[in-house]
Amino acid sequence: xxxxxxxxxxxxxxxxxxxxxxxxxxxxxxxxxxxxxxxxxxxxxxxxxxxxxxxxxxxxxxxxxxxxxxxxxxxxxxxxxxxxxxxxxxxxxxxxxxxxxxxxxxxxxxxxxxxxxxxxxxxxxxxxxxxxxxxxxxxxxxxxxxxxxxxxxxxxxxxxxxxxxxxxxxxxxxxxxxxxxxxxxxxxxxxxxxxxxxxxxxxxxxxxxxxxxxxxxxxxxxxxxxxxxxxxxxxxxxxxxxxxxxxxxxxx
Amino acid sequence: xxxxxxxxxxxxxxxxxxxxxxxxxxxxxxxxxxxxxxxxxxxxxxxxxxxxxxxxxxxxxxxxxxxxxxxxxxxxxxxxxxxxxxxxxxxxxxxxxxxxxxxxxxxxxxxxxxxxxxxxxxxxxxxxxxxxxxxxxxxxxxxxxxxxxxxxxxxxxxxxxxxxxxxxxxxxxxxxxxxxxxxxxxxxxxxxxxxxxxxxxxxxxxxxxxxxxxxxxxxxxxxxxxxxxxxxxxxxxxxxxxxxxxxxxxxxxxxxxxxxxxxxxxxxxxxxxxxxxxxxxxxxxxxxxxxxxxxxxxxxxxxxxxxxxxxxxxxxxxxxxxxxxxxxxxxxxxxxxxxxxxxxxxxxxxxxxxxxxxxxxxxxxxxxxxxxxxxxxxxxxxxxxxxxxxxxxxxx
Numbered sequence: 001x002x003x004x005x006x007x008x009x010x011x012x013x014x015x016x017x018x019x020x021x022x023x024x025x026x027x028x029x030x031x032x033x034x035x036x037x038x039x040x041x042x043x044x045x046x047x048x049x050x051x052x053x054x055x056x057x058x059x060x061x062x063x064x065x066x067x068x069x070x071x072x073x074x075x076x077x078x079x080x081x082x083x084x085x086x087x088x089x090x091x092x093x094x095x096x097x098x099x100x101x102x103x104x105x106x107x108x109x110x111x112x113x114x115x116x117x118x119x120x121x122x123x124x125x126x127x128x129x130x131x132x133x134x135x136x137x138x139x140x141x142x143x144x145x146x147x148x149x150x151x152x153x154x155x156x157x158x159x160x161x162x163x164x165x166x167x168x169x170x171x172x173x174x175x176x177x178x179x180x181x182x183x184x185x186x187x188x189x190x191x192x193x194x195x196x197x198x199x200x201x202x203x204x205x206x207x208x209x210x211x212x213x214x215x216x217x218x219x220x221x222x223x224x225x226x227x228x229x230x231x232x233x234x235x236x237x238x239x240x241x242x243x244x245x246x247x248x249x250x251x252x
Numbered sequence: 253x254x255x256x257x258x259x260x261x262x263x264x265x266x267x268x269x270x271x272x273x274x275x276x277x278x279x280x281x282x283x284x285x286x287x288x289x290x291x292x293x294x295x296x297x298x299x300x301x302x303x304x305x306x307x308x309x310x311x312x313x314x315x316x317x318x319x320x321x322x323x324x325x326x327x328x329x330x331x332x333x334x335x336x337x338x339x340x341x342x343x344x345x346x347x348x349x350x351x352x353x354x355x356x357x358x359x360x361x362x363x364x365x366x367x368x369x370x371x372x373x374x375x376x377x378x379x380x381x382x383x384x385x386x387x388x389x390x391x392x393x394x395x396x397x398x399x400x401x402x403x404x405x406x407x408x409x410x411x412x413x414x415x416x417x418x419x420x421x422x423x424x425x426x427x428x429x430x431x432x433x434x435x436x437x438x439x440x441x442x443x444x445x446x447x448x449x450x451x452x453x454x455x456x457x458x459x460x461x462x463x464x465x466x467x468x469x470x471x472x473x474x475x476x477x478x479x480x481x482x483x484x485x486x487x488x489x490x491x492x493x494x495x496x497x498x499x500x501x502x503x504x505x506x507x508x509x510x511x512x513x514x515x516x517x518x519x520x521x522x523x524x525x526x527x528x529x530x531x532x533x534x535x536x537x538x539x540x541x542x543x544x545x546x547x548x549x550x551x552x553x554x555x556x557x558x559x560x561x562x563x564x565x566x567x568x569x570x571x572x573x574x575x576x577x578x579x580x581x582x583x584x585x586x587x588x589x590x591x592x593x594x595x596x597x598x599x600x601x602x603x604x605x606x607x608x609x610x611x612x613x614x615x616x617x618x619x620x621x622x623x624x625x626x627x628x629x630x631x632x633x634x635x636x637x638x639x640x641x642x643x644x645x646x647x648x
Contacts, residue, residue, distance in 0.1 A: 050492065076494040088489040090482045101482050102493050104475050110496035113503055115476035118255060122475060158489075165494050 003028040003201050004049070004169060009058030011044055011225075018044040019055065020225045026169070026218075031195055031202045033212045036222035042205045043085075045222070046173055049203075050082050051075040062169065073110075081162035083172040087154035089161065091147035095138060098146050098157055099129040102164040129164070135197075136160040136190065152183030156190060163194065170194075172204045176211050188214050213237070260469050263551060267465050271458040274298055275441075275448045282445030286578070289570055292563055295438055295451035299522045300562050302454070302461040303515050308542040308554030309461075309468050310511020314504050315540070316549035317477060319484035323378045323536050324365070324385030328509040330392060330531030332358040332516025334399070337406045337526050344416035345408065345426045347435065347456075347521035354517025355510045362509020366502045373487070385536050392528035405527030428521050430456060435522055453522045460518060461555075464511060469551055471507070480504050512539075541607075545614055547621025556622045560610075564603055571599035 006024035010017070019041045026032045036042055047053040048060060051072045060067045067075050076082075090098050103125050108114065120126075133139045136156055141149070146157060155175060162170055175191070176184040188211055195202060195215070206212050212219065212233070219236045221228040229239055236242055256264060270277065279293030292298070311325050332354035339350035369380040392400040400406065408426045420426060428435040435453035442448075471477050483490050483497050490497045520526060529535075538561065546557025576592040576599070583591060598606045618624045 071496075072491045073494055073496050076492055082492050084488070088486055088492070090485040090489060092485040093478075093481065097478060100475075100478065101490075104479065105493045105495040108475070108495075110499050113476045113479070113500060115471050115474045115503075115507075116255075117475070118257075118470070118473040119475055119478050120257070120473070121255075125475075161489075161493075 002026045003063055004203070005059075005061040006045075006049075007059045007061075009045070009048060009055045009060065011041075011048065011053065011055045017225050019048070022058070022222070022225070022227055024220060024227065024230075026201060026203055028168075028201050029199055030217045031191075031204070031215050033204045033206055033216035033219045034222060035206060035209075035212055035219060036228075039224070040222040041225040042222055043173065044225075046082075046171060046205055049075075049171060050080060076165065076167075079166075079168035081165050081167035081170050083155070083158055083162055083170065083175055085173045085177050087151065087158045089146050089154055089158050091145075093146060094142065095133065095144050095146050095149075095157060096126070096129055096142040098161060099132055099142075099164060100125055102161050103128050103132075106165055132160055132164045136163075150183065151179055152186055155179070155183070155187055159187075159190060159194070163198070163200075167200065169201045169203065172202065172206075174206055174208075175204065176206070176208050184208065184211065187211075191215055254466070256469060257473075260473065260551075264462075264466055264469060267552065267555065268462050271302065271462055274301070274454070274458070275450055279446065279448055283447045284445065289575070290567055292567055293449060295436075295449055295454050296523075297562065297566050298451065298454045299457050299518075300566075301559050302457045303518045303522070304539070304542065304558040304562055305461050305555040306457075306464045306518070307512055307515035307539050308546070308558040309464050310508040310515070311539045312508075312543050312548060312550075312554040313468060313471060313480075313511065314508035315543055316554075317472070317480035317484060318501050318504050320370070320373065320501060320505070321378045321540065322369075322381040322505070322508075323533070323540065324381035324383075324388075325508070325512050325539050326531045326533070326535035327365070327385035327388040328358040328362050328512035329516040329519075329535065330388065330526070330528070331361045332513030333520050333526040333530055334392070334406070334516075335513070336517035336520040337408070337524065338399075340408060340414075340426075340428065340520065340524060341406070341412040342415065344414055345428055345524075346416075347428050347430055347517075350520060351460075351514065351517040354513045354520070356513075358513020358516065359506050359510040362506045362512075363502065366505030366509070370498055370501050370505065382533060382536070385531060386533055389528055389531040389533070392531060400528060401526075403528065405525055407525045426524075428453075428524050457518050457522065460514060464514065465551075465555065472551060476500070476503070541611060545611060545621055547623030550621065550623040553621045553623040560622070561607065564607055564610075568599055568606060569601065569603040573600070 002025040004026040006022055009019050009022045011019040022045060034042055034045065044053065048055050049067065051067060051070050054068060062078055062080060065078065067078065090101060107125065130139060130142065133142055136159065138156060138160065146154065176187050179187065191202065192215065194200065204212070204215065216233055218230065219233055220230045221236065221242050229236065229242055231239065254261065275293045275298065278298060279291045281287035281291050307329060315321055335357035336350035336354040339353045343349050365381065365384045369377050369384065372380060393403060412426065414426060433452050437452040439450045440447055441450065479500050483501060487497065542557035542561050543554045545560060546555065547553025573592060573596055576595055577588065580588045580591050614621060
């Protein structure tokens with residue numbers, strides 16, 4: 001029984017079967033990659049997992065509880081954090097302020113608002129935020145405006161903000177899309193470090209095979225909305241059906 | 253000091269000094285000089301400066317921090333006014349219960365309107381708030397005439413209950429007061445050719461504005477304020493950060509509604525009458541202009557914007573063609589007429605035209621409002637080159 005169990009999920013947009021009978025099981029504390037050619041339904045699946053889309057049929061259980069019908073913030077509170085394809089950070093705020101938001105959110109929830117005391121007096125939150133920035137090697141940038149950072153650093157900050165929520169499952173949607181090689185490698189190193197240091201399950205949706213084979217312990221291949229194969233990276237590499245559906249087409 | 257950083261404390265001290273010395277600052281010209289018509293230091297206008305300052309400070313807590321653009325804030329101002337005048341009619345002409353009730357009722361009404369309107373964002377939110385405000389106006393104008401006095405509005409009357417007040421003597425009128433201090437009481441200081449008026453009502457409203465400004469600094473600097481800025485900046489990330497952003501936005505909406513209610517209550521305290529036109533949509537639009545003109549999201553911007561608009565409304569609008577001819581009498585006749593004809597559309601009744609041009613110039617060249625203008629000037633004075641990344645940063 002994995003931490004995330006997806007059973008017989010179907011999602012149809014008009015005439016398009018975006019997801020057809022998808023079954024997926026992600027074991028706790030593993031790194032799991034979901035790959036597939038464009039239009040395979042990877043993003044639709046991810047949006048189902050975080051509550052942005054509701055599937056037509058099927059079930060999605062996280063740690064024994066259904067996520068279906070819950071709002072994104074509620075699923076987040078259950079322990080699933082999401083990293084977006086384009087880094088979603090608070091671009092008007094400084095790096096440190098960005099990092100404080102999820103920590104305040106975790107401490108105060110939706111209703112305990114602190115409107116009188118100043119942010120500067122919240123020593124323990126600032127310390128936690130700085131500690132988290134240190135662990136993702138961004139402590140020296142804490143007072144920078146996050147809008148002016150490189151794509152790689154925005155991604156690093158976004159991953160850090162997700163980790164600050166202490167999630168049990170971290171979902172990443174093409175975390176290295178649009179990145180230079182150096183930034184891609186830095187992101188891979190960061191994810192390896194997170195995997196080694198924390199008890200956390202990571203699920204990655206990715207195009208870049210270099211990233212997938214550097215990180216994943218299990219790989220699912222989706223094609224045309226349906227699961228094709230699930231196996232270890234070594235077996236996936238040589239799998240004829242996968243080559244036909246995906247690797248053969250995009251080999252460079 | 254007072255839980256503020258040094259910079260914020262300086263800002264607060266500046267606002268306090270401006271409010272305290274307004275009768276001097278706004279009356280720089282001798283009474284009998286030709287420039288006397290630019291003096292704005294008379295009680296009625298000074299009161300309007302600070303009351304609309306409060307209104308704009310509150311509006312900025314919603315718009316400047318969360319980015320939700322309400323087009324119906326005049327409704328809360330109007331509801332506050334009606335609440336205040338009813339307290340003064342039923343309980344006492346002392347302004348305290350009226351002002352407290354105006355804040356409470358406007359806050360509750362804002363909770364209701366915000367609860368419904370915040371289900372949508374962007375233009376749909378703005379339209380919902382506008383719809384609520386226009387409904388409130390229509391209700392006050394006709395349907396709720398027994399409560400609102402309809403088109404004529406409400407005034408203090410001789411036969412009002414005022415259960416807490418002693419009976420009036422023959423020939424006396426009920427007057428808004430603070431424990432006996434009449435709101436219209438003024439002291440004129442005559443210094444040579446100059447005259448300065450110190451008005452009780454103005455100083456009470458000014459104290460309210462300083463307190464409102466102080467509260468707004470605390471809110472801006474608090475974790476709550478940080479969360480609101482995060483909502484404005486990236487609602488997607490906020491939704492995936494494990495909290496429901498709507499209660500935060502609703503709290504900001506209600507707080508800004510309470511500020512509007514306070515402004516409405518003070519209006520009644522200064523001038524004991526209310527009419528439904530106070531809730532008309534142009535009044536809602538005016539506070540949007542004030543906030544953007546001064547600098548949305550900055551602390552002092554809304555106060556400056558409110559001051560500028562009220563100054564233009566009351567001073568520029570008084571320049572008529574006679575005044576213009578007086579100014580340009582030294583020109584040759586033909587040229588004088590030409591100059592007056594060219595300027596005339598922009599002053600007097602045409603002051604809206606000038607306001608519109610100022611507003612366009614500010615939005616195009618100074619998106620951060622007057623505050624950004626001030627920052628650019630101070631940077632020029634210090635000889636530093638403006639960094640593009642700093643341009644729209646709120647005053648911090």
